[in-house]
Amino acid sequence: MNESKPKSMSSFWMPFTNNRDFKANPRLLVSADGMYYKDVDGNSVLDGTAGLWCVPCGHAQPRITQAVSEMVGQLDFAPTFQMGHPAAFDLAEGLMDYTGHKFGHVFYTNSGSEAVDTALKMALAYHKARGEGGRTRLIGRERGYHGVGFGGLSVGGIGNNRKSFGPLLPGVDHLPHTHNLLKNAFSRGEPDFGVELADELERLVTLHDASTIAAVIIEPVSGSTGVLVPPKGYLKRLREICDKHGILLIFDEVITGFGRLCTPFASDYFGVEPDMMTTAKGLTNGVVPMGAVFTKRFIHDAFMEAPAGIELFHGYTYSGHPLACAAAIATLEVFREQGIIDNAKALQTYFEDALHSLRGLPHVIDLRSIGLVAGIELEPIAGKPGARAYSAFKKAFADGILIRVTGDIIALSPPLVLNKQHIDELFGKLATVLKNLD
Numbered sequence: 001m002n003e004s005k006p007k008s009m010s011s012f013w014m015p016f017t018n019n020r021d022f023k024a025n026p027r028l029l030v031s032a033d034g035m036y037y038k039d040v041d042g043n044s045v046l047d048g049t050a051g052l053w054c055v056p057c058g059h060a061q062p063r064i065t066q067a068v069s070e071m072v073g074q075l076d077f078a079p080t081f082q083m084g085h086p087a088a089f090d091l092a093e094g095l096m097d098y099t100g101h102k103f104g105h106v107f108y109t110n111s112g113s114e115a116v117d118t119a120l121k122m123a124l125a126y127h128k129a130r131g132e133g134g135r136t137r138l139i140g141r142e143r144g145y146h147g148v149g150f151g152g153l154s155v156g157g158i159g160n161n162r163k164s165f166g167p168l169l170p171g172v173d174h175l176p177h178t179h180n181l182l183k184n185a186f187s188r189g190e191p192d193f194g195v196e197l198a199d200e201l202e203r204l205v206t207l208h209d210a211s212t213i214a215a216v217i218i219e220p221v222s223g224s225t226g227v228l229v230p231p232k233g234y235l236k237r238l239r240e241i242c243d244k245h246g247i248l249l250i251f252d253e254v255i256t257g258f259g260r261l262c263t264p265f266a267s268d269y270f271g272v273e274p275d276m277m278t279t280a281k282g283l284t285n286g287v288v289p290m291g292a293v294f295t296k297r298f299i300h301d302a303f304m305e306a307p308a309g310i311e312l313f314h315g316y317t318y319s320g321h322p323l324a325c326a327a328a329i330a331t332l333e334v335f336r337e338q339g340i341i342d343n344a345k346a347l348q349t350y351f352e353d354a355l356h357s358l359r360g361l362p363h364v365i366d367l368r369s370i371g372l373v374a375g376i377e378l379e380p381i382a383g384k385p386g387a388r389a390y391s392a393f394k395k396a397f398a399d400g401i402l403i404r405v406t407g408d409i410i411a412l413s414p415p416l417v418l419n420k421q422h423i424d425e426l427f428g429k430l431a432t433v434l435k436n437l438d
């Protein structure tokens with residue numbers, strides 16, 4: 001293993017990174033095990049973010065590592081266009097079991113962004129297949145993040161993400177976001193205020209006419225824009241309005257899927273079933289890139305009515321890659337056999353209490369959490385949005401904890417295999433960081 005510093009850092013154009021600042025003061029990780037990373041100087045760093053929300057079972061999980069090693073020696077690659085390999089089918093059955101057979105089929109991608117664009121394309125093609133080709137409009141939500149493909153960017157609602165890359169898809173509209181610090185600050189779980197914001201969908205239906213709308217896509221809990229928890233009853237009401245108007249409802253569970261809310265999926269937590277669900281990240285415990293779109297049976301079946309031939313003209317070279325399938329099958333086994341969700345559930349209240357112990361620290365204007373995800377919103381420095389949280393991120397890493405920041409919000413989403421000592425360490429060190437922030 002190469003644990004030495006790179007000879008040069010100039011050629012790698014880093015994603016979503018302040019490249020110049022990073023390269024002046026790099027943070028280099030060289031190994032990982034369980035709840036900890038090790039940096040290039042040999043320091044341990046507690047992983048407060050499960051990598052990028054994607055390592056629920058902890059790092060270097062032996063079962064997953066072994067499954068991938070075995071597969072790479074057995075079947076390094078196999079196409080899934082007009083071909084197949086057993087692990088892709090086994091995984092699909094395993095995933096149907098894991099979702100309690102609420103979905104009928106799964107389509108593989110390599111990332112969350114691809115899962116989102118796949119789901120949007122499926123929604124359009126589904127309506128066309130049924131003779132409702134006029135349903136081409138897609139509805140997203142402000143402050144939604146759905147990855148970086150043109151479909152995901154278009155339905156997403158992050159100004160910075162959108163402004164450089166236009167024009168985006170036409171015929172897209174957005175629901176308002178539900179974040180309301182005046183009414184909902186310091187909520188635990190779902191906030192009380194805001195269910196009526198779901199009725200904005202009725203307004204969009206009136207404006208555009210239901211016959212033009214294919215699908216609504218939202219994150220049940222917005223992750224990347226700062227842990228925005230839906231108001232009580234909000235998702236249920238959205239579901240009702242979609243049903244009333246024949247609009248497909250897509251939950252983007254790239255972050256919330258695979259245990260983040262201490263249930264298998266957010267749809268289980270909220271008791272609301274979408275027609276399609278996009279996933280990635282925790283699906284393979286982050287070990288091999290993979291995404292997946294889950295669809296209700298009726299969506300898949302609409303495509304099977306077509307004359308014989310390729311039913312969905314879509315796919316990726318690496319859809320159902322053998323290594324990703326091996327990692328995902330092993331991840332499902334680990335979830336089931338090692339009680340990952342039970343562990344998370346048992347720690348939910350302890351985690352929430354630890355979070356709310358930060359109340360009253362300098363600059364903290366909101367604390368919110370659901371399952372094992374937490375948002376800490378800081379008062380921005382006047383004229384320098386994001387600077388305060390970025391400084392917290394850098395100080396935290398120097399103190400041995402990995403946190404994630406978006407704007408002036410700190411997001412925490414540790415691996416679900418943590419224990420109380422890890423929670424104490426994470427929030428203890430974070431409190432020190434916050435006390436010493438400018």
Ligand SMILES: Cc1ncc(COP(=O)(O)O)c(C=O)c1O
Nearest residue numbers: 111112113145146147252254255
């Ligand atoms: C809700 C959601 N959708 C889609 C994506 C995009 O996933 P990826 O980065 O794997 O393309 C993300 C990534 O964070 C996400 O949080």
